[in-house]
Amino acid sequence: MSAPVIRKASGPDSLVISDDCNHPANVICELCRLFFDKDWVTGTGGGMSIRQDNLVYLAPSGVQKERMKPENMFVMDLNTRDYLKTPDTYKPSACTPLFLSIYNAADAGACIHTHSQSAVMVSLLYDKEFRISNIEQIKAVPRITEAGYLDNTDELVIPIIENTLQEEDLTPYLAKTLMEYPAASAVIVRRHGIFVWGANIWKAKIINEAIDYLLELAVKMRSFGINTTGPLGIEKESPYHECSHHH
Template sequence: MCPNGKKRKGDEGAEDTTNNDHLVTSDDQNHPANLIPSLCAKFWTLGWVTGTGGGASIRDDDLVYIAPSGVQKELMKASDLYVLALSQQTDLKNRVYLRSPPGGRPSQCTPLFLAAFTKRGAGCCIHTHSHWAVLVTLLLEAQGPGQDKVFEINNIEQIKGFGRGFQKQGNLDYHDTLRIPVIENTSHEEDLTEFLEEAMDKYPDTYAVLVRRHGVYVWGDNVHKAKTMCESLDYLFQLAVEMKQLGLPWLSNVPKVITSSGR
């Protein structure tokens, strides 16, 4: 047993652990325990987390706040959240929780959230089941093997909502090409982890990974950046689907306009 709770093998239900309710009790609306339910309720209105799917996780220094599994995301409360300390995790399949609500289960996305926190130093990771994200993976799939592993788009203003990459300064320019890798779906969400990590290694500058016929994972240095990129990406996915319907290419050669400032 750790000082703040008991170790559980896997995530098959919750044991009677030390509740540590103080970890999810705060009057601050920006506290992770309040932000996650608030964000998920808003994401529900966008169709991103319907049917209990999808979710979000926020890292606050060493503490990680995780949405529960199988809960209507628009009805989630702070008391439903799980909390763990990154420094106490030695095995992603046997996680140590500081807080485990009785009768629940942490999100099946948990190991993927942790990958974003440990491999990218992210402060927030969001998973949506956006139908625009799913449609983009289907359009890529229709292009055939070898042309279905990465979504690429350039010369669109919303691309400027993305950072240049891990530990890099500044954001992309609208002339830049945004690349989002695609991984194959699996029957169990946690089994996606190794493929997500492989995609991170292959595309070190990406802030998102598409899961074919499933959805998308998006992460950022903090909640604001993760939310901004998630919204920007969903806009681009919808635009890409409509561009395809109109026969317009996602990649184009648009000359850069030189302004009086020389930029």
């Protein structure tokens, strides 16, 4: 048995090689594998970024998410927009300008972009906004413009923007939407996917999971003729609702 190789990196690689499981480069790899298993990122689709102070860690373009390694990461200085670390074989993600505009507008600590089928389906069922209320899982989403989290009786609103031919061309539309919806934690891109952000990566993960649950649920509710923003008891009006008849 040969002795284990201790990975010590010098130069730019020292920004991404670490034995700390909470290091941003390690966390991005861990979550990309997890989201691959959930079918949220497939076939190089989707992206992820973590911001630590003025450093932004970015998953590269064209890499299979479940095989990503820390050395594949890009690291950017948020102030100068210069790359401090670039991998040998990969290009920067097309999501990069979108992530930067989210960091700029929302003061987020992490951004997640998935190609979730539930997000795409919702973009086909709703026009300019997705809305849902009176579901327990809404309580996982923060209020953003004030302290605390939404109540289950609150209405969660997620804006929907049109897709563009090139992903980076979404940037001005995303920036405009972030100004119009300061309380948003996510933006859906029609026929494409969703961007979700949070104060740090673990909060962004929770928000992403909660929102995807609500999107999937909404698609099912709509398929049974139940309004996602109807009052409590609206489901009784669905033709599929089973009520007990006493004779």
